Amino acid sequence: MKRPIFLGLMAIAISALVGCTSMSTYRGDPAKQFVRDYRAVTDADYKVPAVPLSKLDSKYYRQIVDYETRLRPGTIVVDVAERFLYLVEPNGKAVRYGIGVGRQGFAWSGVASIGWKAEWPTWTPPPQMIKRKPSLKKYAAGMEPGLSNPLGARALYLVQNGKDTMYRLHGTPEWSSIGKAVSSGCIRLINQDIIDLYERVRPGARVIVRQG
Numbered sequence: 001m002k003r004p005i006f007l008g009l010m011a012i013a014i015s016a017l018v019g020c021t022s023m024s025t026y027r028g029d030p031a032k033q034f035v036r037d038y039r040a041v042t043d044a045d046y047k048v049p050a051v052p053l054s055k056l057d058s059k060y061y062r063q064i065v066d067y068e069t070r071l072r073p074g075t076i077v078v079d080v081a082e083r084f085l086y087l088v089e090p091n092g093k094a095v096r097y098g099i100g101v102g103r104q105g106f107a108w109s110g111v112a113s114i115g116w117k118a119e120w121p122t123w124t125p126p127p128q129m130i131k132r133k134p135s136l137k138k139y140a141a142g143m144e145p146g147l148s149n150p151l152g153a154r155a156l157y158l159v160q161n162g163k164d165t166m167y168r169l170h171g172t173p174e175w176s177s178i179g180k181a182v183s184s185g186c187i188r189l190i191n192q193d194i195i196d197l198y199e200r201v202r203p204g205a206r207v208i209v210r211q212g
Helices: 002-024 127-132 134-139 191-200
Strands: 041-043 046-048 063-066 076-079 084-089 093-098 110-119 154-160 163-172 181-183 187-190 206-210
Touching (some): 041 191, 127 134, 154 191
Antiparallel strands (some): 041 046, 063 093, 154 163
């Protein structure tokens, strides 16, 4: 009676080992490792469209890269100048994501931590933004989640010394904005990428935002 249980546990262990090995031993083009993840996906009853990868520079595809650092695994490093976000992994590696960044004059930098996370978040434009763009006043109480919501499928909220920085790592339906400076200061990722990052990090993770 114990043999099927033992074999089942062995199968699970082998499966887990193979899963861990596949990422670290991938030998193909790094930019192609996760391309299947950019297909259309249904998430919480929302159908996230596929990303037309042929129209996006492959350097902005999610990929595993060499990243020598003394930072603890799980740390997020945002390189604003390069338009990349790195999630530090063990053994000198990192998961790298292409990002869109804030326009000049709206950018923020510093060290913070993830205060909380949200799936399909509500977006509330800050008063300063409404003042610059009065048409946003209708969203002063919050814009409902959805495919057209500026925060996309997920949002990671950054805090510093216990206070909300008003700075977010979030998704966007505007895949063409990746690699560009277009947002009002926050860091945007392709929806499929923010869903992936959301699952990999936990509240309290350290986030370092560098301008150059």
